[in-house]
Amino acid sequence: MINNTGRGYVMIRKQKNILIIDDESVFREAQCSALTACGHTCISVESAGDGIQRLKSEHYDLVLLDIMMDPLDGWDTLDLIKTLPQGQEIPVFMSSAKSVFADEILRFGEQISGFIKKPFVDDDLCEYINKFFEWYDIVLADAAGAGSKGVPSDVCAEWILLSRQVRALIGLKEIVNPRCIPNGTESEEMVFARKLKDIQELIDEKMNKLSSINRDYPLLSIRG
Template sequence: MDATILIVDDSSFIVDGLVAILSRKGYTPLSATGGEECLTILKTVVPDLILLDIMMEPMDGWETLEKIRKNPATKDIPVLMFSAKKITPEEAKEHSMNIDDFVSKPVNPLQLLDSIQRIFSRRNEISLERQDAQNKGLDTTIIDEYAMLRKNIEVDRNLLVVLRTSSGLDIGREVSSEDVNAIRNLEDKIRRAEHRLRELKELLGKIPDSSRDS
């Protein structure tokens, strides 16, 4: 694999377990015991992915994520959030644009590794599609929108599963109207994004490849 993954969690027990899992799969794991140490490491190291816990003190995962995204040197690093804490509809709405996936604790190793591979595969595919679109002379704003939609749709689909499961909606549990509205709004958001993505894919297919004409 030869990819560097920075694990950020204030539990040394969890960090040690994740280091062992990632090492066995050929990744190069680094570790930080909190948000401040994570930001310090990022001053000298740019990992291929950050595995970031939400429930940390004094700086929690969301605040750490915000600082990562505000720094031009680190803003594009993919971030996989994980937590034993139930993610709320408000958190999903506020942070879904800035994360690349979410997994729950206790971490299922197969689920974690699948999520990591999915993130890397998606970024590679988008990179190739971006290059192809540029070769066809497509406007860069369209390319950027396409890349953003592809990532956001996958993240939102995963968050939707998490929200439906944690709320108990799928098993007939009584759910608050706020949670139901949040889930329905996320479903609507995904449908709108999928519709726009189909439009962009059609546009991509209609643009002639200028590189073949030269």
């Protein structure tokens, strides 16, 4: 399916149901308008509590979650989402006008699937979301196919999660804010280099686990 957003054409594989949690009405409306224009359905709420209640009773393919919210910020809300029964399965994209820091990646990078910098161009937002789902739909289809041929469901679920984590962490490492607080023995540059190394080690750990699953269950692949 091809949809004209007014500035360009965006390829849509399948309509997705997206929940937007943002306490700023201008960004809720902008994200919802952009994603609706490129063929998705959106529900937007202004608080973490409203978002959690929606997630408890409704199905969503993706959550767009603002970081700078009060009284509960996006990172705390993310922790709550991941405690829900289906919380580990739902991809979450964080959004913010500020860049993501290394410490945030190290603490939360395994739990999110992407990062959107505000402000954004409508077509860029749609392209970012659609590219994720073009990849993720393949991952889900591969896992479903492997499951139908006898690969245990828990193995398929772990493979899906690891695939999402690796993709997200690689992308986050590329956009990490280089600012770090120096300490008594290390300069800001040295601290940043150490944290980049920690992020890469986390990526390597996830990739090694993926490779191990693929060795044990060749029906699963990493073609996504």
